[in-house]
Amino acid sequence: MVDTHTHLHFHQFDLDREDILRSFEKDGISFVINVGVNLEDSKRALELAEKFENVFVAVGVHPHDSKDAPEDLEKKLREFAFSERVVAVGETGLDFYRNLSPREIQVEIFERHLSIAQELNLPVIVHVREAYKEAHEILKKFPGMRGVVHSFSANYTWARKFLDLGFHLGVGGPITYPKNEELRDVVRKVGLDFLLLETDCPFLPPQPFRGKRNEPRYLKFVLEEVSKLTGFPPVVVDEVTTENAKRLFGKVSR
Numbered sequence: 001m002v003d004t005h006t007h008l009h010f011h012q013f014d015l016d017r018e019d020i021l022r023s024f025e026k027d028g029i030s031f032v033i034n035v036g037v038n039l040e041d042s043k044r045a046l047e048l049a050e051k052f053e054n055v056f057v058a059v060g061v062h063p064h065d066s067k068d069a070p071e072d073l074e075k076k077l078r079e080f081a082f083s084e085r086v087v088a089v090g091e092t093g094l095d096f097y098r099n100l101s102p103r104e105i106q107v108e109i110f111e112r113h114l115s116i117a118q119e120l121n122l123p124v125i126v127h128v129r130e131a132y133k134e135a136h137e138i139l140k141k142f143p144g145m146r147g148v149v150h151s152f153s154a155n156y157t158w159a160r161k162f163l164d165l166g167f168h169l170g171v172g173g174p175i176t177y178p179k180n181e182e183l184r185d186v187v188r189k190v191g192l193d194f195l196l197l198e199t200d201c202p203f204l205p206p207q208p209f210r211g212k213r214n215e216p217r218y219l220k221f222v223l224e225e226v227s228k229l230t231g232f233p234p235v236v237v238d239e240v241t242t243e244n245a246k247r248l249f250g251k252v253s254r
């Protein structure tokens, strides 16, 4: 399996980070995309990727942090992209649920991430919460852009619109939550094409571990649910979603 969205450099993993990374093989994880949420944090995310060969990295400023994005954002992202370990720009996007940064600043910083991703020919990892319409409007202005709407949380109509733009959908722990029939409906209808598995660890653990810290090894609960919903055996879900991840994060050399 490929865990396409982790934050393994976060403090929640300070006590056992290396143990987790060293048990990837045992846990069936071939590699992870470790995601930064601001530039300082992206640097820490990258340091981890430079130490462990099955960790790749996305660099960017989360919509929550966009009010603190530096003037020279583009320059900083270009510098990061010199590293072979950097395979995506993000996470970036719009969060109109928590609104931790003003909406107009979120929009501006999102568009600047998309421009730089285009220039660097990298895919984008997009965070969207209660802003699917606005995010779709913006992505439409960047034809040919590749990426993933991570932790997708809207209905099938919206899923289709993002797939039609050539985007992938990331699904994680929430697909196992009893009340989340909407997301299960999306996966039933979408199938495996353009689907990616992710944990978003330390957040969003699958149902059996709710309230606890999430980890890459719990990705198998997501895989099992996707298998049930699509009717494909777990081994096929693994194979197809792994290929999807390799195709999207093309610099990943395996």
Ligand SMILES: [Zn+2]
Pocket (backbone or CB within 6 Å): 005, 007, 035, 091, 200
């Ligand atoms: Zn995240």
